[in-house]
Each structure stands twice: as structure tokens, then as C-alpha cells.
Amino acid sequence: MPITITEQNLRLLIDTLVKAGTRVVGPKAAGTMTLYEPLSAGEELNLGGLPRRSAKETFFPLCETILTYEREKEGVRVTDVDPGSVPETLLIGARPCDAAAAPVLDAVFSWDYKDExxxxxxxxxxxxxxxxxxxDDACFCTAVGLSPADTRGSDLFLTPLKDGGYRCDAITGKGEALLAAHAALFADGDGTPAPLAEPSPGAMDLDKIRGWLDTHFEDPLWEEIAERCAGCGACAFLCPACHCFDIVDEGGEAKGARRKSWDACGFGKFTNHASGHNPRDVQPQRYRNRIMHKFKYYVDKFDQRLCTGCGRCIRACPVGIDIAAVLEEINSKGVE
Structure with a gap:
């Protein structure tokens, strides 16, 4: 029997969890934008559209301290930050393009080194x-093998119903546990799903694109695109799947902290060596790496694409670079 929840009870679920001490993160109005932010009450939940920034900050903060140090008479005291101190969290209202990025990131953060x-x-x-x-015109999840109703990465999945409320599908054990723990807020029942979005463009031949990338490390296309690229990093910082970071020590001789902060392969000094040599010293090489990483290197390594088609990079690019249009152009070329 299908399970449903009303809009009122969905917000009551948030209230219940917040009171119990759970950190609840969801879309929230922030001035003229909607962002994934901690919610203090169910009434703050705003499901009107895709938040401007992705949900990856829930697991991968923009900046985090991993240890602190302080000089003492006997030497230097180093204190590690305990990863276990993070609170139980519910991420609610994650769009498929955001939820699907979580298992994509799992691969790289649990690969040769496990980032606790x-x-x-x-x-x-x-x-x-x-x-x-x-x-909107920037959405292209269907082009990269996802859909507006894709359940990848979700533990519990909500489908809006025509007459209000949501159908609830438990995808994982976590989702089943949530349903069981708050059974009084859910009900047996069914309903007609509301019409789903229809992103454009449609599906592309991603294997064909990967094949072209295999043989076009050097190609005039990279110069053509990068003539416009400002190297601002907005695309990477808004992307739900980009994960580059830097680790630096901040502070002075007496005390300070080692911190992990987001970085981006589009930045001019991202690959700068201590010797002064920079193997990607011009923007065409950096933009090529962005496309290669998302649609070839990550696929080669983890059999997953590093893009979920959210379109944030398209909306935010100050010079109008459209990654979906780039993929369409490559898709039209074929493997030579």
C-alpha cells in the first residue's frame, strides 16, 4: 500500500525532529534567493524551486577546521577535531540532481584515503x-542519465500529488527507519502524481561523448570555449559534484588551525607547483580539465559521471558558458 504525507505533517515532521535535537537542513528563503540552510521550524521550508547553491555543503562544508595547534612551554599541543562530533542530520527537499550527487561524492571521499x-x-x-x-532552460538532468523523479541518493523520496501532499517511497533502510519512527505523521493511501518537469535537452550519447574526449585532448574547441572563461570558479562552487579542496594552516606562531577549504580547477594557481611550474597555465587547459574530469576521468576511475545536470553553472556563469551546449556540440561530432 502506498504511503502519503500531507504538507502540514511534512512541516510537523521538521518541528518534531528539531525539538528532538536533529539538525534539519532544507530549502529556505534567504532574501531573494532560496538556499539549503538549517531549519528551526517547519514553516521555514520553501519548496518553490531549486536552491541557488547545492546541497553538498551538508556533508562537505565550504571551510572546516580539521585540527588546532597552540604553543606551550613544553612544546606544541595539537588537537584533532573529532569527526564523530557532527550531529544527526536530516536533509529534506533535496532535488534529484542534488541527492544523486551524494553517492557520486562517496566514491572519491572513500577511495585511497577515507575522509572521515x-x-x-x-x-x-x-x-x-x-x-x-x-x-527552466538551464536544467539538463535527462541529458546526463538522470530524471526529475530519480531516487538515486535519496533515503526517502517524495512525489508531489495533484491534490496536495506527497507520496512517500522508502528507498533505503534509513528511509524505512524514518517512516517507522514517525508513523503517526504518515498515512496509507494513494493519489495522482503531479506532472513532472521536462528538462531540455533530452538524453545524450554519453559513451559517444566519452569516446570523443578519449581522442581529443588537443582540440580547437577548448580554445573557443575558454576565450570567454573568466576563471571565476562559480561553476565549481555551485556544482553539487565538484569536490576540489585545499588544506592550509591559518594563524601564527603561537596558535592556529589547519583548515580544509573549497578550491576549483578553473583557478589560475590551482595546479601551480612549488617550483613555479604550472602544468595548466592557460584557461583552455583548465576548462578542458573540467569537462574531461566530469565526463571521462571520473567515469574511467569510478564508473560515474561528475555531473547531475542541475544547471547551476549555466545560470551563474558571468560570460554565458553553457556546459549542456558544450556536451551537445561534442555529441554532434561523434568519434573521429
């Missing part, structure tokens, strides 16, 4: 995904 800061947040986070009923 990221992995502990993932372990302690339950994701409630939400199907999309509208899309």
Missing part, C-alpha cells in the same frame, strides 16, 4: 528527496 569528516556526515545524514514538477 565527509563520511561521518554522510553516515549521520538521512536524505529526503523531492521530485521536480518544473524546470
Amino acid at each position: 569528516f565527509f563520511l561521518e556526515r554522510r553516515r549521520k545524514t538521512t536524505i529526503i528527496g523531492l521530485a521536480c514538477t518544473r524546470a
Whole structure:
């Protein structure tokens, strides 16, 4: 029997969890924007559209301290930050393009080195995904193998119903546990799903694109695109799947902290060596790496694409570079 929840009870679920001490993160109005932010009450939940920034900050903060140091008479005291101190978290209202990025990131953060800061947040986070009923010209999830109702990465998935409320589908054990713990807020029942969004463009031949990239490390296309690229990093910082970071010590001789902060392969000094040599010293090489990483290198390594088609990079690019249009152009070329 299908399970449903009303809009009122969805917000009551947030109130209940917040009172119990759970950190609840969801779309929230912030001036003229909607952002994934901690919610203090169910009434703050804003499901009107895709938040401007992605949900990856829930597990991968923009900046985080991983240890502190302080000079003492006997020497230097170094204190590690305990990854286990992160709270139980519910991420609610995650759109499919955001939820699907979580398992994509899992691969790199648990590969040759296990990043316990990221992995502990993932372990302690339950994701409630939400199907999309509208899309704009920048949305292209269907082009990269996803859909407005894709459940990948979600523990519990909500589908809006025509007459209000949501159908609830438990995808994982976490989702089943959430339903069981708050059974009084859910009800047996069914309903007609609201019409889903129809992103454009449609599906592309991603294997064909990967094949072209295999043989076009050097190609005039990179120069053509990068003539406009400002190297601002907005695309990477808004992307739900980009994950580059830097680690620096901040402070002075007496005390300070080692911190992990986001970085971006589009920045001019991203690959700058201590010797002064920079193997990607011009923007065409940096933009090529962005496309290669998302649609070839990550696929080669983890059999997953590093893009979920959210379109944030398209909306935010100050010079109008459209990654979906780039993929369409490559898709039209074929493997030579």
C-alpha cells in the first residue's frame, strides 16, 4: 500500500525532529534567493524551486577546521577535531540532481584515503528527496542519465500529488527507519502524481561523448570555449559534484588551525607547483580539465559521471558558458 504525507505533517515532521535535537537542513528563503540552510521550524521550508547553491555543503562544508595547534612551554599541543562530533542530520527537499550527487561524492571521499569528516556526515545524514514538477532552460538532468523523479541518493523520496501532499517511497533502510519512527505523521493511501518537469535537452550519447574526449585532448574547441572563461570558479562552487579542496594552516606562531577549504580547477594557481611550474597555465587547459574530469576521468576511475545536470553553472556563469551546449556540440561530432 502506498504511503502519503500531507504538507502540514511534512512541516510537523521538521518541528518534531528539531525539538528532538536533529539538525534539519532544507530549502529556505534567504532574501531573494532560496538556499539549503538549517531549519528551526517547519514553516521555514520553501519548496518553490531549486536552491541557488547545492546541497553538498551538508556533508562537505565550504571551510572546516580539521585540527588546532597552540604553543606551550613544553612544546606544541595539537588537537584533532573529532569527526564523530557532527550531529544527526536530516536533509529534506533535496532535488534529484542534488541527492544523486551524494553517492557520486562517496566514491572519491572513500577511495585511497577515507575522509572521515565527509563520511561521518554522510553516515549521520538521512536524505529526503523531492521530485521536480518544473524546470527552466538551464536544467539538463535527462541529458546526463538522470530524471526529475530519480531516487538515486535519496533515503526517502517524495512525489508531489495533484491534490496536495506527497507520496512517500522508502528507498533505503534509513528511509524505512524514518517512516517507522514517525508513523503517526504518515498515512496509507494513494493519489495522482503531479506532472513532472521536462528538462531540455533530452538524453545524450554519453559513451559517444566519452569516446570523443578519449581522442581529443588537443582540440580547437577548448580554445573557443575558454576565450570567454573568466576563471571565476562559480561553476565549481555551485556544482553539487565538484569536490576540489585545499588544506592550509591559518594563524601564527603561537596558535592556529589547519583548515580544509573549497578550491576549483578553473583557478589560475590551482595546479601551480612549488617550483613555479604550472602544468595548466592557460584557461583552455583548465576548462578542458573540467569537462574531461566530469565526463571521462571520473567515469574511467569510478564508473560515474561528475555531473547531475542541475544547471547551476549555466545560470551563474558571468560570460554565458553553457556546459549542456558544450556536451551537445561534442555529441554532434561523434568519434573521429
